[in-house]
Amino acid sequence: MAARSLPLPARRVSVAPALTIGFSVTYLSLIVLLPIAALVWHANTWSAGTNPEAISALRLTLFLSVVVALVQAVAGTAVAWTLVRDRFFGQRVVDALIDLPFALPTIVAGLVLLVLYGPRSPVGVHAAFTRWGLFLALLFVTLPFVVRTVQPVLLELDTELEDAAASLGASPLTTFRRIVLPNILPAILSGVAMAFARAIGEFGAVVLIAGNLPLKTEVASVYIVGQIGGGDPGGAAAVSVVLLCISFGVLLGVGALRRWATRHDL
Amino acid sequence: MRYALRFATLGYLFVLLVAPVGLVFYRAFEHGFGTFWDAITSPDAIHALKLTLIITAIAVPANTVFGIVCALAIVRYRFPGAGVMNALVDLPLALSPVVVGLSLLLLYGRGGWLQGHNILFALPSMVLATMFVSLPFVVREVVPVLREIGTEQEQAASTLGASALQTFRRVTWPSIRWAVAYGVVLTTARSLGEFGAVTVVSGSISGRTETLALLVGDRYEQFDATGAYAAAVLLALLAIGTLLVMYRLRPKEETR
Numbered sequence: 001m002a003a004r005s006l007p008l009p010a011r012r013v014s015v016a017p018a019l020t021i022g023f024s025v026t027y028l029s030l031i032v033l034l035p036i037a038a039l040v041w042h043a044n045t046w047s048a049g050t051n052p053e054a055i056s057a058l059r060l061t062l063f064l065s066v067v068v069a070l071v072q073a074v075a076g077t078a079v080a081w082t083l084v085r086d087r088f089f090g091q092r093v094v095d096a097l098i099d100l101p102f103a104l105p106t107i108v109a110g111l112v113l114l115v116l117y118g119p120r121s122p123v124g125v126h127a128a129f130t131r132w133g134l135f136l137a138l139l140f141v142t143l144p145f146v147v148r149t150v151q152p153v154l155l156e157l158d159t160e161l162e163d164a165a166a167s168l169g170a171s172p173l174t175t176f177r178r179i180v181l182p183n184i185l186p187a188i189l190s191g192v193a194m195a196f197a198r199a200i201g202e203f204g205a206v207v208l209i210a211g212n213l214p215l216k217t218e219v220a221s222v223y224i225v226g227q228i229g230g231g232d233p234g235g236a237a238a239v240s241v242v243l244l245c246i247s248f249g250v251l252l253g254v255g256a257l258r259r260w261a262t263r264h265d266l
Numbered sequence: 267m268r269y270a271l272r273f274a275t276l277g278y279l280f281v282l283l284v285a286p287v288g289l290v291f292y293r294a295f296e297h298g299f300g301t302f303w304d305a306i307t308s309p310d311a312i313h314a315l316k317l318t319l320i321i322t323a324i325a326v327p328a329n330t331v332f333g334i335v336c337a338l339a340i341v342r343y344r345f346p347g348a349g350v351m352n353a354l355v356d357l358p359l360a361l362s363p364v365v366v367g368l369s370l371l372l373l374y375g376r377g378g379w380l381q382g383h384n385i386l387f388a389l390p391s392m393v394l395a396t397m398f399v400s401l402p403f404v405v406r407e408v409v410p411v412l413r414e415i416g417t418e419q420e421q422a423a424s425t426l427g428a429s430a431l432q433t434f435r436r437v438t439w440p441s442i443r444w445a446v447a448y449g450v451v452l453t454t455a456r457s458l459g460e461f462g463a464v465t466v467v468s469g470s471i472s473g474r475t476e477t478l479a480l481l482v483g484d485r486y487e488q489f490d491a492t493g494a495y496a497a498a499v500l501l502a503l504l505a506i507g508t509l510l511v512m513y514r515l516r517p518k519e520e521t522r
Binding site: 014015016017020021023024025027028031032033034035036038039041042075078079081082086088094096097098099100101102103104105106107108111112113114115116117120122136139140143172194197198200201202203204207208220221224225228233236237240243244247248250251252255 | 267268271272274275276278279282283284285286287289290293332335336338339340342343345347351353354355356357358359360361362363364365366367368369370371372373375378379380394397398401430431452455458459460461462465466478479480482483486487491494495498501502505506508509510512513
């Protein structure tokens with residue numbers, strides 16, 4: 001691979017660029033690219049395109065992910081706001097807790113929700129084997145995304161503009177809508193996009209809650225694992241390719257958003 | 267208004283996070299510490315813990331070395347395909363772990379391009395799956411720091427006659443080490459708890475290819491709820507330890 005250094009004064013020919021790039025490309029190809037290529041190669045798109053169970057699983061997954069992403073857009077922004085602008089006892093603990101869903105293994109997340117909202121629920125909520133249960137599980141694992149993208153932007157945001165708006169008679173809601181929101185919108189959107197991507201593919205947190213009810217609580221990831229177990233990896237690969245395309249789409253969208261935000265200095 | 271918002275967000279966090287996690291701790295210990303201890307020291311639990319640690323001990327160093335090198339390649343050099351490489355590095359963040367598992371299954375399984383003995387349903391594929399899903403973390407932490415520090419000091423070192431390796435060791439490394447440490451913590455957390463990708467490639471053979479995370483799911487489905495809670499609490503404690511380390515590292519990163 002032809003490589004040349006950035007403006008660095010080339011006093012002598014260095015092998016560092018070639019080694020660095022060569023190692024990265026090789027490692028990435030072996031670990032990521034090759035398996036993905038094998039997946040696309042083996043996908044039997046036609047069979048899955050006509051399978052009602054696959055369509056139903058994909059539709060449920062998309063629906064749940066959209067709802068979860070929208071809820072997190074509001075809830076995540078509210079949490080970030082509370083962490084940055086509010087002052088209360090135990091705030092640092094709450095701040096640290098936000099990362100818990102990232103640190104906690106997904107299967108533990110699913111189990112933990114079943115303990116409180118499952119068959120032996122001490123509060124009388126039975127969300128096991130229901131779409132509400134799936135919704136809760138996806139909310140749990142996607143919680144940090146919007147909070148962690150909005151929080152730093154909110155921290156950097158100068159409150160002078162807001163004070164000016166307020167002194168000119170704008171209500172808190174108007175101030176938020178006209179001053180704060182335009183500034184944090186790119187952050188909210190990229191957090192929402194990552195939460196959406198996460199919800200689309202989540203498996204560990206939903207598998208125990210979903211049970212085994214095709215057409216009712218079967219999301220795409222559970223369907224894929226079911227098909228692998230049932231000896232139809234081709235069908236599983238077809239649905240996987242759909243998920244792969246969505247993931248790539250989300251990443252491209254986030255990248256475009258980031259470039260747009262940088263250009264407009266947000 | 268302010269109190270209403272505070273109440274609403276804290277309530278949301280309590281219902282979604284704190285109450286469920288708290289209750290699982292209670293459930294794990296409700297029959298006494300002895301029961302908990304027996305559940306996490308049974309032969310299958312010990313084996314699962316060992317396997318989890320072995321996988322982590324291979325995946326984390328590999329991805330750390332890759333992460334540093336790849337971040338350098340992305341930030342410091344221009345080469346054809348850099349954009350594609352950047353996108354591929356992020357892919358594991360957005361891709362379903364189940365899809366990762368299936369990809370490995372199709373690559374190394376029967377009829378695959380690289381089929382071989384003892385890859386699937388054994389340690390190698392579990393390590394490969396873990397490496398795939400935990401690949402982006404070090405790169406993503408190091409890239410912004412490298413961009414921020416710029417190349418001036420590195421250029422100075424280089425004009426003063428330092429070799430590339432010396433420049434890295436004496437100039438670059440001291441400024442990226444906290445970012446690397448943070449990335450390593452995230453990689454470790456993900457490697458210890460990976461479920462979806464590993465479940466597909468391992469076959470979950472009890473006592474052989476079962477990690478701690480797989481043990482939690484397996485015990486729950488075998489109606490051994492107490493055993494599942496105990497293993498889950500062990501993993502949750504590891505996660506909380508990770509959080510504490512992350513929290514320790516973050517201020518250092520900000521005041522750099």
